[in-house]
Amino acid sequence: MRIALDATYSAGESLSGVGVYSREILHGLATMEPGCTWDWFYRSKPFWRGRGSAVPSNVTRRLLADSLGNRSATLFHGLNQRLPKRRFRRQIATFHDLFVFSGEYSTPDFRSRFQAQARDAAAGADLLIAVSRFTAGQIEEYLGVPQSRIRVIHHGVLPREIPDTPRENVVLCLGAIQRRKNQAGLVRAFRAMPSDWRLVLAGSEGFEAQETLDEIAKSPARDRILVTGYLTDAQVGDWYARTRIFAFPSFDEGFGIPVAEAMAAGIPVIVGNRSALPEVAGDAGISIDPTKDDTLSEALVRLAGDPELREELGIAGRQRAAQFTWETAVQQTLACYRELL
Numbered sequence: 001m002r003i004a005l006d007a008t009y010s011a012g013e014s015l016s017g018v019g020v021y022s023r024e025i026l027h028g029l030a031t032m033e034p035g036c037t038w039d040w041f042y043r044s045k046p047f048w049r050g051r052g053s054a055v056p057s058n059v060t061r062r063l064l065a066d067s068l069g070n071r072s073a074t075l076f077h078g079l080n081q082r083l084p085k086r087r088f089r090r091q092i093a094t095f096h097d098l099f100v101f102s103g104e105y106s107t108p109d110f111r112s113r114f115q116a117q118a119r120d121a122a123a124g125a126d127l128l129i130a131v132s133r134f135t136a137g138q139i140e141e142y143l144g145v146p147q148s149r150i151r152v153i154h155h156g157v158l159p160r161e162i163p164d165t166p167r168e169n170v171v172l173c174l175g176a177i178q179r180r181k182n183q184a185g186l187v188r189a190f191r192a193m194p195s196d197w198r199l200v201l202a203g204s205e206g207f208e209a210q211e212t213l214d215e216i217a218k219s220p221a222r223d224r225i226l227v228t229g230y231l232t233d234a235q236v237g238d239w240y241a242r243t244r245i246f247a248f249p250s251f252d253e254g255f256g257i258p259v260a261e262a263m264a265a266g267i268p269v270i271v272g273n274r275s276a277l278p279e280v281a282g283d284a285g286i287s288i289d290p291t292k293d294d295t296l297s298e299a300l301v302r303l304a305g306d307p308e309l310r311e312e313l314g315i316a317g318r319q320r321a322a323q324f325t326w327e328t329a330v331q332q333t334l335a336c337y338r339e340l341l
Contacts, residue, residue: 003029003337004039004073004088006064009080011046014230017257018096021131021155022079028330030056039073075337081114083121090340093125094153097254098138105180105252106207119143127340129153129333131255132276151336154280156326157260160233165241169197171300172243172267174236174258175250177213177227178206182249182272182290187215187225189249189296193304197224202239204230240265244310245303248277249290256280260324263317268310270299284313284320 009015010022030038040055041064055061062070066085076088081095098118100111122128122143128150130136136150171190175181183201190199199221201212216225231239246262246269253275260280262269271277272290281287286303288295303310 001341002037002039002073004041004062004076005029006043006076006078006080006082007040007061008043008046008064011042011049017155017255018080020158020257021094021096024156024158024326025079025330025333027056028326029333030059032330033334034058039070041069041076075341077333077337078121078125081121082117083124085120087124091125092127092129092336092340093121094129094131095121095135095139095254096131097135097252098142099180099252099254101142102138102252103180105178125149127151127336129336131155132279134276134279135254151332153329153332153336154324155255155257155260156329157257157264157321157324158326160237160240160261160265162237162241162265165238167244168242169194169304170239170243171197171199171245171247172202172239172262173200173247174202174231174239174262175248176203176206177201177209179208179211180250180252181206182251183212184215185290185293185296186247186249187212187219188293189300190225191219191221192297192301193221194301195221195224197304199225200228200239200243201226202228202231202236240267243267245270245300247296247300248272249288249296250275250277251290253277259285260321264321266314266318268303268313269317270296270303280324281317282320284316286313 007026009019010026038059039062040059041062043064047063071088075090078093081093099105100114122145130150130152133152136152139145177183216222246267248259249272256277259269269281269285271281271285271287273287278287286299288299
């Protein structure tokens with residue numbers, strides 16, 4: 001049996017959440033089913049850049065074009081809510097989020113382009129994989145797909161090297177600085193924290209990052225706020241080791257990998273009470289209304305002053321994060337293939 005997947009987003013070193021998902025699913029499938037033949041399709045730029053890179057022995061690299069190319073595979077899996085115009089016999093598409101429908105968190109041109117791709121993928125897929133129950137609900141609401149065609153498969157948590165470093169009075173938020181992530185609200189809420197605490201915003205600048213930068217510039221706590229820019233995996237691990245509180249007051253997330261990773265590192269988490277974040281954090285985190293700075297301030301101050309609560313939530317977070325494994329995600333993805341075929 002020959003299975004094809006869109007490997008485009010797995011190419012490169014500085015991977016986004018979608019890239020990490022693609023890499024773990026691709027390599028997990030090839031390892032778990034060594035007797036199967038796997039075609040890894042790449043769109044033009046990643047294909048030509050990486051054509052000399054090594055792949056598992058049961059994998060063939062192929063060029064993915066919308067209207068041309070090999071379509072002999074039994075099934076094609078689009079790993080980022082996108083399918084080629086020229087179809088395969090059977091198709092599955094993974095949907096990560098639909099914030100292009102739910103809010104103005106990107107440019108109009110970006111939203112228009114990705115809305116069209118999402119609609120096309122929903123119409124052309126025999127089965128759809130959603131990375132959370134929340135995203136599954138969005139697929140039903142915005143794309144009119146019946147629940148019977150949707151399967152929920154959560155992301156996994158990558159094991160990270162966490163150095164044995166003493167904790168510091170640090171509030172960490174990991175992710176691109178953009179309106180959807182609501183770092184601006186976190187900066188405002190941080191004003192209430194004791195003067196011996198620091199806020200670290202770890203991530204590159206994204207859509208409308210200037211709002212957050214402006215909030216930092218006028219904050220009385222600006223000297224205790226650090227914007228790191230993009231971090232390597234080793235640097236992320238270092239901050240996870242040093243951090244006492246992880247805050248992720250996002251307005252809209254399809255899953256929220258940084259929250260699961262922070263819990264796996266034993267850090268108590270504060271999350272927005274909407275989108276997929278309560279689904280990921282469960283009872284192991286503190287949920288707040290991300291539109292109300294005072295509720296976020298109260299949660300930060302409460303955790304800062306209560307070491308026992310931080311320890312309790314840290315233990316609960318590790319237990320919660322252990323439920324999210326890439327091995328399970330790969331097994332459930334294979335089950336979808338078998339169901340369809």
